[in-house]
Amino acid sequence: MNHLAALTPLRHPSFRLLFAGQLVSDLGDWLDFxxxxxxxxxxxxxxxxxxxxxxxxxxxxxxxxxxVAGVWADRWSRKWLMVGCDLIRxxxxxSLVWAGELWIVLGLVFAKGAFSGIFFPARQATLAASVPAGxxxxxxxxxxxxxxxxKVVGPALGGLLVATAGPxxxxxxxxxxxxxxxxxxxxxPDFATLPPPTTAEPxxxxxxxxxxxxxxxxxxxxxxxxxxxxxxxxVVFAYDSLFPLAVRDLGxxxxxxxxxxxxxxxxxxxxxxxxxxWGSRKPALLIMGAGQIGVGALVAALGAAVQNQVTAxxxxxxxxxxxxxxxxxxxxxxxxxxxxxxxxxxxxxRVMGAAHxxxxxxxxxxPPIGAAIAQVWGVGFLFAASGASLVAIxxxxxxxxxxxxxxxxxxxxxxxxxxxTPRPGTLRGSP
Numbered sequence: 297m298n299h300l301a302a303l304t305p306l307r308h309p310s311f312r313l314l315f316a317g318q319l320v321s322d323l324g325d326w327l328d329f330x331x332x333x334x335x336x337x338x339x340x341x342x343x344x345x346x347x348x349x350x351x352x353x354x355x356x357x358x359x360x361x362x363x364v365a366g367v368w369a370d371r372w373s374r375k376w377l378m379v380g381c382d383l384i385r386x387x388x389x390x391s392l393v394w395a396g397e398l399w400i401v402l403g404l405v406f407a408k409g410a411f412s413g414i415f416f417p418a419r420q421a422t423l424a425a426s427v428p429a430g431x432x433x434x435x436x437x438x439x440x441x442x443x444x445x446x447k448v449v450g451p452a453l454g455g456l457l458v459a460t461a462g463p464x465x466x467x468x469x470x471x472x473x474x475x476x477x478x479x480x481x482x483x484x485p486d487f488a489t490l491p492p493p494t495t496a497e498p499x500x501x502x503x504x505x506x507x508x509x510x511x512x513x514x515x516x517x518x519x520x521x522x523x524x525x526x527x528x529x530x531v532v533f534a535y536d537s538l539f540p541l542a543v544r545d546l547g548x549x550x551x552x553x554x555x556x557x558x559x560x561x562x563x564x565x566x567x568x569x570x571x572x573x574w575g576s577r578k579p580a581l582l583i584m585g586a587g588q589i590g591v592g593a594l595v596a597a598l599g600a601a602v603q604n605q606v607t608a609x610x611x612x613x614x615x616x617x618x619x620x621x622x623x624x625x626x627x628x629x630x631x632x633x634x635x636x637x638x639x640x641x642x643x644x645x646r647v648m649g650a651a652h653x654x655x656x657x658x659x660x661x662x663p664p665i666g667a668a669i670a671q672v673w674g675v676g677f678l679f680a681a682s683g684a685s686l687v688a689i690x691x692x693x694x695x696x697x698x699x700x701x702x703x704x705x706x707x708x709x710x711x712x713x714x715x716x717t718p719r720p721g722t723l724r725g726s727p
Contacts, residue, residue, distance in 0.1 A: 303572075305435035310426035313484050314419065317477035319442045321382070324473025326450025327457065328389060331466035332405070334458050336398070346398060352660065353405040359656035361413035362649040369418040369645025375484045378422065381415040382481065386474035392467040416652050421644035422484065424636040430576070433633040437572025440629045441565055444621075448561040509650055511643050520581060520696035521634040522651050527689050528588055528627060530658040534666030535595065535682045541675050543613070545602050552610055559614045563621020570622070571629040580630035580637070581697035587626025588690030594620050596683025603676030 305311045332350060336342050368377060388408045395401045427435045457466050512518055535542075540553055548556065567587075575583055594616065601608070608616075639647045670678045 303434070303438075305427045305431045305438055308427050308431070310484055311423070311431075311435055313480045314423060314426055315438060315442065317378075317382075317480035318419070318439060319446065320473045320480070321477040322442050322446040323450050323453075324389075324470035326446050327454040327466040327473075328392075328470040330450070330454035331458055331463035331470075332392075332401070334463040335401070339463065340398065342398065349398075349402055350405065351663070353402040354409050355656050355659050357406050357409035358413035358416070359653050359660065361410050362417060362653035362656065363646075365414040365417050365645070365649050367646055367649070368414065369421050369649065370642055371645075373486050374418040374422045374645070375481060375486050377418045378415055378481045378484075379478045381411045381418075382474045382478035385411050385415075386471045386478070389467050389474065390471035393464045413652070413656070417645045417648040420632065420636070420648040420652075421641075424639075424644055425641060426484075429637065432636055433576050433580075433630065434572040436632045436636070437568045437575070437625075437629050439632070440568040440625060441572075444561050444564040444568060444625075448558055448565075509646075511639065512647060512650060515638050516696070517581065517700045518635060518638040518647070520693060520700065521584070521631055521638075522654065524581070524584060524588075524689055524693040524696070525628070525631045525651075526654045526658055528686060529655055530662050530665075531682050531685045531689070533659050533662030534669070535679050536666075537663050538666060538670055538675055538678065541670075542598060542602050542679055545605070545675065546613070547607050548610075548613065552613070555610075555614060556617050559618045560621040560624075563618035563623075564625045565621075566618075567622035567625025568629055571625055575630055575633075579697050579700075580634035581693050581700065583626050583630040584634070585690040585693035585697065587623045587628075587630075588686045588693065590690075591620055591623035591627060592683045592686025592688075592690060594623065594683070595686060596680050599676045599679025599681070599683055601676075602679060603674070 306315070333347070336346050336350060340346075385408050388404050388411070392401065392404055395404060423435055423439065424432060454466055457469065512522060543553060543556060571583065598616075600606075635647060635651055636644065666678055666682075669681070
């Protein structure tokens, strides 16, 4: 592996176009999110109920639409599906400029979320088709890098834009970002893998959906990756929104809180680059499990510090959360690679859609569960218990990796409804 392995996917024209579109639209999405919060909290003086409704409007449509969208991503042109979703989302976001009431904003956000749920399986399936198998892990690392870099840069630019031109200006900029993304994606080759459905075979839609689920249940490594990632997300989102409360109890003020959040983003960026550079040397489940164990130990330590009212120097806290960010990259970057490597191209959209639906569902369920636990037993207990749970999930993934590579958890001659074989990768039997 050469010293620029983490950047090798950029050699491929299709991935460059896909990555450029993601970078622009990710940046616009963070501008959009900040503008929505400013509009609801600062201009309309609404409180927690309105913010909770915003979260539901953002995530619920993704959970509902993703499985169905996965079938479309396998049977229709993925390129034109993505381009269409980008253009429609541009129109939806632009409409937010004139939205004058909360229910209108929530309706538009819900609609945008629905088309984002359609877009995601098509993009992930296209990513898997745009690079050779040997560059797939690095490609997912760069995709994660886009999310983390824009998470740091986007709110800063958004704050400046909102302060100078108002929150509605950010909606216009986000609409432009979707249009720019579409201009990149329209230049992609067409990666459709199956003929489109016809009116003569309506039952094939549900059958296609079942094929994707059946593939997940049949392949041990894929099943372990999706279940392990879903369980980890349930734990992470249970405590993630309460992170400011935890560090406040450690004496962190508003200024240092911003530094801690930035340090987490920096750590995740570093971790994504490291996984892209060297991650192919180890099986994906092993890296995921190690990341979950590492993050779990740090989160449990944070919970114990809160429970015992332990304080620490700011420099130590910044380094502490930096390590949490590195561990988070180890948890999530190999996951997407595992799913893509263990799924044949003509099932990619359906598997991605099913996985994305589970991920989004736990993002909806976890925060109220975490809040309830914190209310009864305290924030420190929540973090300590969450950390211990992540360690347990990580250990189970490492055990699943051992079973898979020893042959104890591989399919035993079941038929493959697609008639295709998974892409070659470095997961099975990798050193």
